[in-house]
Amino acid sequence: MENERLRAALTLLDVDALGQTCPTRKIVEQVTSRWGTLVLAVLATGPHRFAAVRDRIGGISEKMLAQTLKQLVRAGLVDRAVDASVPPQVTYSLTELGAGLATPLCELIQWLGEHTPEIVRAQQTYDGLTER
Amino acid sequence: MENERLRAALTLLDVDALGQTCPTRKIVEQVTSRWGTLVLAVLATGPHRFAAVRDRIGGISEKMLAQTLKQLVRAGLVDRAVDASVPPQVTYSLTELGAGLATPLCELIQWLGEHTPEIVRAQQTYDGLTER
Numbered sequence: 001m002e003n004e005r006l007r008a009a010l011t012l013l014d015v016d017a018l019g020q021t022c023p024t025r026k027i028v029e030q031v032t033s034r035w036g037t038l039v040l041a042v043l044a045t046g047p048h049r050f051a052a053v054r055d056r057i058g059g060i061s062e063k064m065l066a067q068t069l070k071q072l073v074r075a076g077l078v079d080r081a082v083d084a085s086v087p088p089q090v091t092y093s094l095t096e097l098g099a100g101l102a103t104p105l106c107e108l109i110q111w112l113g114e115h116t117p118e119i120v121r122a123q124q125t126y127d128g129l130t131e132r
Numbered sequence: 133m134e135n136e137r138l139r140a141a142l143t144l145l146d147v148d149a150l151g152q153t154c155p156t157r158k159i160v161e162q163v164t165s166r167w168g169t170l171v172l173a174v175l176a177t178g179p180h181r182f183a184a185v186r187d188r189i190g191g192i193s194e195k196m197l198a199q200t201l202k203q204l205v206r207a208g209l210v211d212r213a214v215d216a217s218v219p220p221q222v223t224y225s226l227t228e229l230g231a232g233l234a235t236p237l238c239e240l241i242q243w244l245g246e247h248t249p250e251i252v253r254a255q256q257t258y259d260g261l262t263e264r
Contacts, residue, residue, distance in 0.1 A: 027251055027252075028169060028241060032166070032240075034165065038160070073258070074255050074258040076254025077251070097247065097251070101243060101247070104240040104243045105240055107239065108240050111233060111235075112160050112163060112233070115229065116159055122208025
């Protein structure tokens, strides 16, 4: 455990994503925004039309989804392809850069998925102790 | 690349963190909140007093930092230790669960750090094209 922690610490210090003026920090904030994470995770399972992303996530407004997708396209992580049909169909997919990001992102989500019962239990214990 | 994408997709589907009612989704949102990510990353480098976390992050209000730390303590990811000195000192550190989370989280931050130049370049190209 100590080794693992040390490795994580060194990994982090190596890139220093914490300084307020560091461009990485802004990118960390954008990508790990509430919706950014979920949209990237959906696209990691394959290309999706706008409505399909919206339906898979649930609870996201069309305006917020459009903003999130625009930021991800702008960052070069997502590709927006317009099909010349009537009406035109827009398909979103991960770029090669975005697919590279999907790997550590999905590993993080997987860790959280596997440890959800432990975390929920901790939250319930905390609430039980503080409500008394 | 196709293999990597497939692996990421399967990893994701395996935990299905996307459903609106899934408890993992709430946890993904909390942990990958703007400040949650940064606070966990700071604590991955070792235990910190409240003021030390605030100073390393920069730009976070004391109220928001207190809220973020409280949520992380509640989730069992961060330990809050009060030293019986005058005035009492409070130290925050990762729990064993939190240290486990730090590994994939720091890998994500490292990926973003390594690819920041590419992402910034994509953003500049996008802005150049859309401003015309």
